[in-house]
Amino acid sequence: MAKDTVEVLIEGGTATPGPPLGPALGPFGINMMQVVEEINKKSADFAGMKVPVKVTIDRDTKDFEIEIGTPPTTALIMEELGIEKASHEPGLDIINDLPIETALKITRMKFDSLLANDYKSGIKEVIGTCVSMGLSVDGKDPREAQKDVDAGKYDDILVE
Secondary structure, three states: OOEEEEEEEEEEOOOOOOOOHHHHHHHHOOOHHHHHHHHHHHOHHHEOOEEEEEEEEEOOOOOEEEEEOOOOHHHHHHHHHOOOOOOOOOOOOOOEEEOHHHHHHHHHHHHHHOOOOOHHHHHHHHHHHHHHHOEEEOOEOHHHHHHHHHHOOOOOOOOO
């Protein structure tokens, strides 16, 4: 039961049987369209961003498993806010505001790769990233927003 792994970088939701995927998977004789459809389904949330994709193939049965990596939290935040770079002086220069709903959306995208066990802890990780980027969260300092999460102010939107 030998397994091979192929890792490629693909733009989310737009995988095709052409390069880079086709030449990498062609020699294994698996159904390329099934692979492409599954990758596109799993990476649709990351449209417009490059995401790492790992395809594990069983040489004997031609079965495959697909793992989609996630872009860094900073890249997701910048994509959601439409900004090109973070603040050069994060403590002094606030360049944008991240709505708490957007922070939750990013938390859901990244949840498998976060250290958190629930969305409440996960959103605090995402909000923490805003400190070093020079962003406010819901119009306030990210550290204050984290305290509000702890106090239960956003519990109504944090239901899993």
